[in-house]
Amino acid sequence: xxxxxxxxxxxxxxxxxxxxxxxxxxxxxxxxxxxxxxxxxxxxxxxxxxxxxxxxxxxxxxxxxxxxxxxxxxxxxxxxxxxxxxxxxxxxxxxxxxxxxxxxxxxxxxxxxxxxxxxxxxxxxxxxxxxxxxxxxxxxxxxxxxxxxxxxxxxx
Numbered sequence: 001x002x003x004x005x006x007x008x009x010x011x012x013x014x015x016x017x018x019x020x021x022x023x024x025x026x027x028x029x030x031x032x033x034x035x036x037x038x039x040x041x042x043x044x045x046x047x048x049x050x051x052x053x054x055x056x057x058x059x060x061x062x063x064x065x066x067x068x069x070x071x072x073x074x075x076x077x078x079x080x081x082x083x084x085x086x087x088x089x090x091x092x093x094x095x096x097x098x099x100x101x102x103x104x105x106x107x108x109x110x111x112x113x114x115x116x117x118x119x120x121x122x123x124x125x126x127x128x129x130x131x132x133x134x135x136x137x138x139x140x141x142x143x144x145x146x147x148x149x150x151x152x153x154x155x156x
Contacts, residue, residue, distance in 0.1 A: 007045050008089065008108050010035045011052035012116070015085040018057075028053060056092045063091045070131045071124075083121050086112050090129050095136065102133050 013035050018026045032049060056063060067076055067087055076084065090109030093100040106129045113121035 003043070003045055004048065005108060005111070006040055006043060007048040008052065009112060009115075010039060010043075011049045011056075012082075012085055012089055012112055013039065014049070014053050015056060015088060016081055019081050019085055028057065052089060052092065055096060056088045059092060059096050060088070063088050063095075066091045066095065066132055067128070070128045080118065080121075082117050083113065083124060086117065086121070086125055087128055090125060091132065094129055094132060106130065106133065 010032070014028065014031050017031045017035070018028055029050075032046070032053060036043060036046065036049075064076055067079070067084070071079065071087070079087070086109050089112075090105055093105035093108070094102055097105070106126065109125050109129055110122050113125040117125070
C-alpha cells in the first residue's frame with residue numbers, strides 16, 4: 001500500500017472512531033496514536049495523517065455543508081459513518097487542500113469507499129465528489145513550485 005494511501009486510511013479510521021464515539025469527547029491525538037500502533041506500527045508519516053484529520057475537523061462545518069448540498073437524497077445523519085467520513089476526507093482534500101490534485105482526492109476517496117464501505121459506496125462517493133468538482137474552479141499548479149494555487153470559498 002502506498003504511503004499516502006495508508007495515511008488516508010489511518011486518517012479515515014481516526015475520523016470514523018471520532019464520529020462513532022461521540023465526536024467532542026474523543027482525544028483525537030490518542031486515537032491517531034492508537035491507529036498507528038494497531039494498523040501501521042512501523043509507518044512514520046504521522047504528520048500527513050494529523051494534517052488530514054485536523055484539516056477535516058477545522059473545516060467540519062463547511063465540509064458538512066457540502067455533503068448536505070451535494071448528497072441531497074441523504075440527510076447527513078443517515079449516511080453511514082464510513083461513507084460520511086470518507087466524504088469528509090475527500091471534500092477536505094478536494095476543496096480545502098491546495099496541494100492535492102482533484103483527481104487524486106476523488107480517486108483515493110473512491111478506493112477507500114470500495115475497501116471499507118458497502119456495495120454502492122464507491123458510486124455514492126464518486127457522485128458526490130464529482131458534483132462538487134464540476135462546480136468548483138480547476139486547481140492550478142504553479143509550474144515553479146508544483147504547489148496548488150486556488151482559492152475556493154466554502155458553500156454557504
